Amino acid sequence: MARPRVPLLSTERIADAAIELVDSGQAFGVNALARRLGVTPSSLYNHVDGRDGIIELMRGRLGESYLAEAPSGDWVDVVTHTMRASRRMYAEHPSIVPLLVGKTITHPAVIASYDRLATALLGAGFPDDEVITVIAILDSFALGFGLDLASPDDIWRPETPTTSLGRLLEVTAKGRERSDQVFEIGLELLLDALRLRLGRLDLD
Numbered sequence: 001m002a003r004p005r006v007p008l009l010s011t012e013r014i015a016d017a018a019i020e021l022v023d024s025g026q027a028f029g030v031n032a033l034a035r036r037l038g039v040t041p042s043s044l045y046n047h048v049d050g051r052d053g054i055i056e057l058m059r060g061r062l063g064e065s066y067l068a069e070a071p072s073g074d075w076v077d078v079v080t081h082t083m084r085a086s087r088r089m090y091a092e093h094p095s096i097v098p099l100l101v102g103k104t105i106t107h108p109a110v111i112a113s114y115d116r117l118a119t120a121l122l123g124a125g126f127p128d129d130e131v132i133t134v135i136a137i138l139d140s141f142a143l144g145f146g147l148d149l150a151s152p153d154d155i156w157r158p159e160t161p162t163t164s165l166g167r168l169l170e171v172t173a174k175g176r177e178r179s180d181q182v183f184e185i186g187l188e189l190l191l192d193a194l195r196l197r198l199g200r201l202d203l204d
Contacts, residue, residue, distance in 0.1 A: 009039060009047050015061035018054050022096045030054070055099050060107030062089050062096070067113040075124035076191060082117055083142050083187055090146020097147065125198050134194065141190060145183045149176065 017037050022028050030051055034041045048054050066089040071081035090097055105111065114135060121131045153174040158166045173181055 009037065009043060011047055011057055012061070013037070014044065014047055014054065015057040018058050019061060019093065019096065022058070022099065023093060025095060028099065052103055055103050056105075056107050058096060059100050059103075059105065060109050062093060063107060063110035063113060065089075068109055070116060075120040078116060078120035079138065079191065079194070080187065082113065083138060083190075086139070086142035087146045087149075087183060090143055091149040094147055094150050097143065101143070125201060127201065138190075141186065145179070145186065148182065149179050151179070 014033070014037070018028070018033050021033055021036050026032060030041050030044055033054065034044055037044075044054070048057060066085045067082065069081075069085075071078050105114070117135050117138065118131050121134055122128070126134060156165060156169060158169075172178060
């Protein structure tokens with residue numbers, strides 16, 4: 001029997017199928033992914049190093065889709081672009097987040113995004129011993145606001161009288177509009193805090 005001209009499996013196809021599997025809410029594992037692809041588990045091991053390798057393929061595939069575009073401009077432009085892109089990535093694939101956060105990042109596309117952040121922050125004047133800390137803060141910010149999009153429209157529903165909260169909830173946007181507003185204000189506050197930090201460093 002002639003061999004197929006196009007391989008049945010590739011890292012791209014494995015990553016895409018794994019993302020679809022997790023996004024669908026089904027249990028993730030090598031056997032489940034093999035069934036989805038219509039191959040044997042041993043076939044997957046010819047392309048990837050087990051479950052952790054598949055998770056890193058998913059991370060890379062998402063990184064290539066959301067984070068590959070290199071922003072131009074100063075550190076504020078780089079941070080703003082990366083935060084918005086990361087938030088979209090986490091928001092559109094929330095079920096993948098628990099898998100990603102538990103594994104060491106190695107994929108070149110994702111490493112390149114972090115490297116752009118580090119380079120921009122160094123160029124802005126942040127010292128070597130603070131850059132990774134700032135990146136960790138930024139990462140947590142994007143992750144939190146990505147998951148925030150999955151929140152219910154009514155995050156708070158007081159069932160007893162409140163001094164201020166109940167009234168404020170009546171005049172506050174809900175759903176995607178609320179989440180977008182909170183993210184943009186939060187990003188502005190974060191950037192202001194980083195500018196303040198830079199100003200203090202310049203005075204030292």
